[in-house]
Amino acid sequence: MAILVLWASPNKDGLTAAAKDRIVAGIAGAGGEAKVLHLNGMRVDRCLACGNGWGRCKAEGRCVLPDDFGQIYDELRAADGIVWVTPVYWHDLAESLKSLLDRLRRCETAHNHGLRGKECLLVACAGGSGRGAVSCLSRLEETLGHMDMTAVDRLPVIQFNRGYMLPALESAGKAFASRIRERTQNV
Template sequence: MSIAVVWSSANTDGLTASAKDAFIEGIRENGTDVEEIYLNGLKLEHCRACGNGWGACRAKGVCIIKDDFEETYKKLAEADGIVWITAVYWHDTTEVMKAFVDRLRRCETAHNGYLSQKRCFLAACAGGTGLGAVECLHNMEEALKHMGMRAYDRVPVIRFNKDYMLPALREAGKIYAGRLVEGFDMRY
């Protein structure tokens, strides 16, 4: 059993990193392996919309850009569950997360389907007013739904609720890891 924790923030020791650390701590307390994927530390380009907008991603399920995308995609395909954690920028995910998900979506929806039916956990971390966290979670879930992934839970973490949300994320990590083994009682 393994869980991929995909996260993105320009700040490696801020609120988003704290949320990621809390969730990973809970996963490990359950005895589950974790593959931490820090998108900002990878070499990831933006989609080039090659082939008149649908290139090798549609025809073969691969991207022609030679960077860290394919290796990261493979890790997600091999994981039993995926956790998505992002800082909130302008009511949305980080630009790095958006670039990665855009390329992922093209390979997944047009050809592969490796991630379809994977249970995901979503967290959006806003250091400002927190007003964009819920919108960001909605945007994340919509992108994942296009690929057939299913959100188990969606959690906004803001500077005003971090004192109780970070411990809650630790507990959520334990429960999420357990549910991947035991099964989910959700019908959709």
């Protein structure tokens, strides 16, 4: 059982990193294997909408851009479950995650469907007032839904709740790993 934890934040020591660490600890605590990808340490260019809006993504299910997208896509398809962890910027996802999802959606919905049925855990980490965390999670879930992925939980982490949410994320990681293990053993 492999769970991919994909996180996006330029701050390796901030709230988003702490949330990712607690999720990973929970997955490990349940005997699961977490593979962590840090989007900000990778190169994922924005979609060029080539080929009159639909390039090889529609025809072949792959992108022509020579960056890390293909590797990430392979990791997503190979994973038994996926955890998405993002900071919240102006009520929305991190830009690096939006770039990935834009390209992923084109390959998935037009051709491949390799992520259909994948279960996901969604985490949005907001500084300041935290008002944008819930709308960020909603946008992420809607985008993943276009690719027929399923959010099993949505966890907003804000400055007010960080004291009790960070430990709760470890419990969420354990519960998610147990759910994925059960699902993969019954297949």
